[in-house]
Amino acid sequence: MSRQYFGTDGIRGTVGQSPITPDFVLRLAHAVGRVLKAHEAHPTVLIGKDTRISGYMLESALESGFNSAGVDVVLLGPVPTPAVAYLTRAQRASLGVVISASHNPFADNGIKFFNAQGSKLPDAWEIEVELALAEDPVWVSSAKLGKTRRLDDAAGRYIEFCKSTFSNDLSLKGMRIVVDAAHGAAYQIAPKVFHELGAEVIAIGCSPDGLNINKDVGATHPQALIQTVLAQGADLGIALDGDADRLLMVDGQGRLFTGDELLYVLVTDRLSRDEVVPGVVGTLMTNMAVEVALKHKGVEFVRAQVGDRYVLEVMNQKGWLLGGEGSGHLLALDKHSTGDGLVSALQVLQACVASDQTLAQLLQGVTLFPQTLINVRLQPGQDWKTNTQLKATTALVEAELGEEGRVLIRASGTEPLVRVMVEARDASQALSCAQRLADTLKGLARLSRSAARA
Secondary structure, three states: OOOOOOEEOOOEEEOOOOOOOHHHHHHHHHHHHHHHHHHHOOOOEEEEEEOHHHHHHHHHHHHHHHHHOOOOOEEEEEHHHHHHHHHHHHHOOOOEEEEEEOOOOOEEEEEEEEEEOOOOOHHHHHHOOOOOOOOOOOOOOHHHOOOOEOOOOHHHHHHHHHOOOOOOOOOOOOEEEEEEEEEEEEEHHHHHHHHHHHOOEEEEOOOOOOOOOOOOOOOOOOOHHHHHHHHHHHOOOEEEEOOOOOOOEEEEEEEOHHHHHHHHHHHHHHOOOOOOEEEEEEEEOOHHHHHHHHHHHOOOEEEEEEHHHHHHHHHHHOOOOEEEOOOOOEEEOOOOOOOOOHHHHHHHHHHHHHHHHHHHHOOOOOOOOEEEEEEEEEEOOOOOOOOOHHHHHHHHHHHHHHHHHEEEEEEEOOEEEEEEEEEEHHHHHHHHHHHHHHHHHHHHHHHHHHHHHH
């Protein structure tokens, strides 16, 4: 059965448009509650949210839906997505629920879920929920309605958890750090975490008004962080996104470090402490320079589909602990069950402090390969994968690149586009190769349009 509502990371969309409407969200919570009740007599769910104005409305709808199915609710208020995962596990709750659209603008919102272990739920569970959604609701009697309470110290508990992932023998004293919370869920939490570990903290993106989440700040707009780091003479800058599960960092010279580079730092830090790192999981988009550098360290590297959910799936299959995406979703399963921007930042800072090196020094042997990305618009449903001319051009390009580059051609998941990406040590070669492939696809598109007119 294909899923109607669930995407790669829960259910997401524009508020006021299906499915992100209060009536649907109430039905969703009721259906999830019924699924929980089928497996557990007295389930409890935790609900956290980011700072979007629509969070109040959706929180109320979720609360009513769960209560109507006989499920107790604990409200956490605005906390990062990974805080919900942690608290679900720590509180022995049945389920964690997050109201957030992550890095999207404020007009969007979404619902995602964590199981009792603080991990994302499998497709089979989502399909079970969608089957329950198709059924008529079954309201429990008044005596069996669920109750709701608030966990007043949710933020404080999560702050202590984050700090516990940083070595007790180290401190951030003497460091000046700019922290950008994207006016999102970590706006109160993130500055406190680094301050309580000894850093001097300069906070930006920590004044949410319900409408400004991710607006010109945070991991999706790192220029604000770069400018502040340079203006303040800071040692480092940390940028989170709206729900604080992704991370980018900036050094004192204003150099931006991607998730790919930060993942490499996590690996080499563990290797420096004689820990065994059998392998690392990236994605189809992970920069090839990181793959090459890891192989030189004797660390196997495997690519998953784009999306931290798929990275986690492969990590679990392999039994590996480290993985991530260039966008800044980093997974360290020996520290947390899900991607966590704050915990990842602390792991990187720990590597810098323990080695007494800057990020640039830790990444001295890694120079990212230039990437060229070209989008080609095709007719909806047009078959490009079996085109013989494209296959031939791809084979020629791959032969030219050899082991010094790679080609990735994939369809967009949201638009009738094919994305052509070429990576090479030489930027001009990456550009020319990508252009050849894109021109071949454009020729295919022109033939399709001509055939349609005929």
